[in-house]
Amino acid sequence: MMANGKIKNKRTAEHSHSDGNNSSGNRAGLAKPEKSQLLTTLPEKRKALGMYEAMVLIRKYEERIYFLFLEGRVSGSIHQSHGQEACAVGMLYDLRPSDYMASTHRPASHDLAKGVSVESMMCEMYAKSNGCCHGKGGAMHTGDISVGAIPANAIVGSNIPIAVGIALSCKYRKTDNVVVCFFGDGASNEGAFHEGINGAALWNLPVIFVCENNLYGASTPVKATMKIDTIAERAASYGIPGERVDGNDILAVNAAASRAIERARRGEGPTLLELMTYRIAGHSRSDACAYRPDEEEAAWFARDPIKLYRNRLLDSGVASETELSAIDAAIDERVDKAVELAEASPDPLPEDALKNVYWEGGVL
Amino acid sequence: MAQMSVVEALNQAIMEEMQRDERVFCLGEDISDADGGYGGAFAVTRGLHDKFGYDRVLNTPISEILIAGMAVGAAMTGMRPIADLQYGDFLFCCMDQMVNQAAKMCYMSGGRVSVPMVMRAPVGATTRGAQHAQSLEGYFTHVPGLKVICPATAYDAKGLLKTAIRDDNPVLVFEHKLLYGGKRKEREALSMVGEVPDGDYTIPFGEAVVRREGQDITIVANLMMMYRAMEAAVELEKEGIRCEVIDPRTLVPFDYATVVESLRKTGRLMIVHEDNYRNGWGAQVSAYIAEHEIYLLDAPIKRVAAYDVPVPFAPVMEKYVVPSTERIIESARSLMNE
Numbered sequence: 001m002m003a004n005g006k007i008k009n010k011r012t013a014e015h016s017h018s019d020g021n022n023s024s025g026n027r028a029g030l031a032k033p034e035k036s037q038l039l040t041t042l043p044e045k046r047k048a049l050g051m052y053e054a055m056v057l058i059r060k061y062e063e064r065i066y067f068l069f070l071e072g073r074v075s076g077s078i079h080q081s082h083g084q085e086a087c088a089v090g091m092l093y094d095l096r097p098s099d100y101m102a103s104t105h106r107p108a109s110h111d112l113a114k115g116v117s118v119e120s121m122m123c124e125m126y127a128k129s130n131g132c133c134h135g136k137g138g139a140m141h142t143g144d145i146s147v148g149a150i151p152a153n154a155i156v157g158s159n160i161p162i163a164v165g166i167a168l169s170c171k172y173r174k175t176d177n178v179v180v181c182f183f184g185d186g187a188s189n190e191g192a193f194h195e196g197i198n199g200a201a202l203w204n205l206p207v208i209f210v211c212e213n214n215l216y217g218a219s220t221p222v223k224a225t226m227k228i229d230t231i232a233e234r235a236a237s238y239g240i241p242g243e244r245v246d247g248n249d250i251l252a253v254n255a256a257a258s259r260a261i262e263r264a265r266r267g268e269g270p271t272l273l274e275l276m277t278y279r280i281a282g283h284s285r286s287d288a289c290a291y292r293p294d295e296e297e298a299a300w301f302a303r304d305p306i307k308l309y310r311n312r313l314l315d316s317g318v319a320s321e322t323e324l325s326a327i328d329a330a331i332d333e334r335v336d337k338a339v340e341l342a343e344a345s346p347d348p349l350p351e352d353a354l355k356n357v358y359w360e361g362g363v364l
Numbered sequence: 365m366a367q368m369s370v371v372e373a374l375n376q377a378i379m380e381e382m383q384r385d386e387r388v389f390c391l392g393e394d395i396s397d398a399d400g401g402y403g404g405a406f407a408v409t410r411g412l413h414d415k416f417g418y419d420r421v422l423n424t425p426i427s428e429i430l431i432a433g434m435a436v437g438a439a440m441t442g443m444r445p446i447a448d449l450q451y452g453d454f455l456f457c458c459m460d461q462m463v464n465q466a467a468k469m470c471y472m473s474g475g476r477v478s479v480p481m482v483m484r485a486p487v488g489a490t491t492r493g494a495q496h497a498q499s500l501e502g503y504f505t506h507v508p509g510l511k512v513i514c515p516a517t518a519y520d521a522k523g524l525l526k527t528a529i530r531d532d533n534p535v536l537v538f539e540h541k542l543l544y545g546g547k548r549k550e551r552e553a554l555s556m557v558g559e560v561p562d563g564d565y566t567i568p569f570g571e572a573v574v575r576r577e578g579q580d581i582t583i584v585a586n587l588m589m590m591y592r593a594m595e596a597a598v599e600l601e602k603e604g605i606r607c608e609v610i611d612p613r614t615l616v617p618f619d620y621a622t623v624v625e626s627l628r629k630t631g632r633l634m635i636v637h638e639d640n641y642r643n644g645w646g647a648q649v650s651a652y653i654a655e656h657e658i659y660l661l662d663a664p665i666k667r668v669a670a671y672d673v674p675v676p677f678a679p680v681m682e683k684y685v686v687p688s689t690e691r692i693i694e695s696a697r698s699l700m701n702e
Contacts, residue, residue, distance in 0.1 A: 100441065134474030141472045150440060151473045155464050161433020162465060168434055169441040172389065172419065192460075195427035199434065202425065356475035357508050359532040 040251035048318050049327065051093050051250055055085040055306050056331045058109045061118055062281075064335050065108070065125060069285060074125045078139050081109035083280035086305035087212045088113040090253025091180055091273075094261065100148045100170070100179040102163040105140040107152030110182050115147040122338035128345035135348040136356065157183060157190030160209070164196045167205035167270075178206040178264040180257075186217025188231045197272065201238040204269035208260040211274045212247060218283045219291045235272035247275030248305040251312075277305075367557045369545030373518035374408045374484075377525040378446060380564060382416055385444060388529055391422040392431055392448030392484075398423075405450040406486060406544050428454050432461035432483065436534075439481040440469060444529060451496045452485035452538065455503075466534040467509030478532045482525070488540040488588055488638060489675045489686050491551065497675035497682075499638040501586070501645045504536050505615045511569060512616040514538040514586045518545075518558035520613055523567030530566065540587040540638075551679075554591055570617035574626065578606035581696055582626040584649060585636035586612055589687060593636050596692035605700055615645050623649065624657050631662035632699055638686055641669035663702035668695045 042048050062082035068074045081088065088109035092101060095114065103110040111121060116132055124131025124142050131137070132144050133151065140154035150166070153159035163181035170177040187193055188211055200207050211231045215222055228234070235242025241263075245256045253275055260271035278300035282289045289297070313319040368376070382388045396413045397403030401423060403410030412421045424431050428449060435445040449455060455462060462483065469479050489497040504512050511533055515521040521539070528535035545556040575590060576597050585593040590611045597607035608626050612618060627633060633653055635646035650665045668687045676682055 102437075131474070133472060133476070136474045137472045143473065145440070145473065145477050150437075151469060151477060153465070155460055158433065158460055158465055161430045161461065162437035162440070164430065165434030165437020165439075165445075166441045167437075169438040169443045172438075173442055192429045192433065195425070195430035196433065198425060199427060199430045203422075356471050356473075358511075359470050359478040359480075360475055361532070 160196035247277035428457035432458035
């Protein structure tokens with residue numbers, strides 16, 4: 001929750017309905033992105049390093065995609081997710097493969113954190129036949145249903161009612177699986193947001209609505225699109241808990257995720273989490289972010305989620321520089337190999353375009 | 365064999381499929397008759413609650429995006445939802461879910477995700493004004509990834525709806541309000557009952573039916589217009605014009621072969637629909653025949669369709685806009701003189 005412009009990480013297991021007391025800070029979110037208070041405790045070492053590794057994978061993947069794009073090796077547009085790694089990994093790290101995740105036009109962080117292989121992602125970016133969508137999806141539709149990552153959705157807000165339907169399905173099939181549904185600040189002004197969350201709340205469905213508030217819907221600042229101060233407070237109108245969280249602090253995100261996931265698994269219904277974060281890159285490929293003030297960028301970049309977490313791991317003695325560097329190097333190699341695989345993989349046949357309009361059966 | 369209305373046939377199809385497959389459930393506005401509810405705007409889902417309870421007959425808020433989106437999500441993950449939108453016109457509220465989501469999900473995933481959902485949508489002009497009246501087939505036959513069906517008889521309603529529920533793709537079911545034949549009578553409604561076999565049967569998509577045989581003109585007509593074409597055919601027969609009436613039953617996939625076979629005999633094609641003239645589904649059929657089978661034709665193709673205006677309220681105007689039996693007869697006469 002925001003108070004006096006600072007972030008306080010919630011430590012209790014209780015949920016609070018957002019009550020509008022968050023208005024004292026800058027309406028854009030973090031008034032001054034000060035050093036996170038980092039009140040949460042680190043998890044055991046395996047998980048602590050696992051989350052680090054997952055964040056670094058996203059970062060290095062997205063950085064590589066950017067250069068491949070500049071080199072003209074991948075087609076289309078890109079909507080990059082680096083800078084938002086703590087949101088994806090913090091939310092998804094503890095999910096089971098049988099849980100579901102519904103993503104957006106900026107899906108790489110979510111997909112990788114949910115377990116879609118970096119190789120199949122890279123091959124899809126290269127529009128190769130062995131991509132995760134066999135070349136029919138592209139950057140905005142990556143996913144892999146076998147690990148619970150449904151094809152990402154590039155219509156803002158439209159994944160929300162779909163996630164509600166998946167949650168209904170989880171309930172009807174008598175599983176205790178949950179759905180994590182990501183969207184941006186902009187999506188919260190869509191009708192689909194209202195209809196979807198209202199329905200999920202009404203039927204107590206196991207879905208966690210995760211708004212990654214990166215302060216801008218494309219080039220438009222959040223404060224130019226809504227009169228209220230936080231998106232979390234919208235939860236009150238659906239009768240569900242809403243919570244604003246420092247989205248660049250993975251431990252804060254993970255703690256909020258645990259509360260929301262447990263609540264959903266217990267059959268107590270949905271939660272709306274608003275994760276305050278910031279894009280490193282522009283909205284899409286050609287966006288130089290002229291709309292973002294320099295000082296705002298500097299302040300947020302100083303709070304780079306990976307840097308923050310890396311320092312935390314080192315300061316607490318959970319990991320040594322050598323250990324972390326070894327992880328970094330291993331990820332570099334993995335991304336290199338994914339690129340090599342993608343370069344060497346076959347293009348789809350042009351006439352493959354005529355397949356899969358209707359279900360052809362089986363599992364690929 | 366039992367005699368029943370289209371409403372009863374649809375109800376029986378849903379009932380039997382829900383019994384047969386626990387993945388099947390219904391969702392929509394006012395679909396449950398629990399607690400004094402309607403059991404569907406046209407009573408199609410009446411009685412289901414008693415058998416299947418709240419969960420499987422899910423009344424929703426008035427939220428079309430939610431209804432369609434939930435159907436997509438549930439279908440992608442192992443369920444077989446049957447969604448109900450009360451009036452086809454409301455489909456526009458959830459066009460994104462139907463066209464960008466339901467229709468494209470299988471394709472965008474490279475064939476790894478299926479969306480076995482049914483969307484039921486009543487169509488047809490019934491003096492309710494322009495927003496509860498439209499015949500929308502043309503919009504949706506345009507969309508790759510959707511299947512579009514339009515059962516006009518009780519037999520077809522049950523058999524085709526069962527096929528739709530078992531299909532692994534999104535299927536849009538257009539039902540005509542004047543053909544339901546339930547207890548709630550519409551003005552101008554046909555009090556139709558038809559024979560329906562006892563027990564389970566399905567009707568494959570893409571198989572048209574020749575409703576009446578004839579040598580002179582092939583009339584392809586769906587839903588209410590099929591009945592008007594049949595009526596016209598009786599009158600035209602008296603003048604010596606023998607019409608063959610074909611009910612396509614499903615628009616996607618479309619059974620061109622049956623139409624072509626008929627044209628070999630008649631050499632004259634008329635298409636009748638309540639959908640608008642401009643880019644109504646008949647435009648595609650017409651273009652297909654012109655493109656592939658023009659040498660079978662002895663005369664230009666004739667399309668008889670609703671005029672390109674919103675459906676007006678006043679009964680006299682509405683009757684003028686929607687093809688009438690008289691308009692079909694006139695058109696047939698002029699086609700014979702070509």
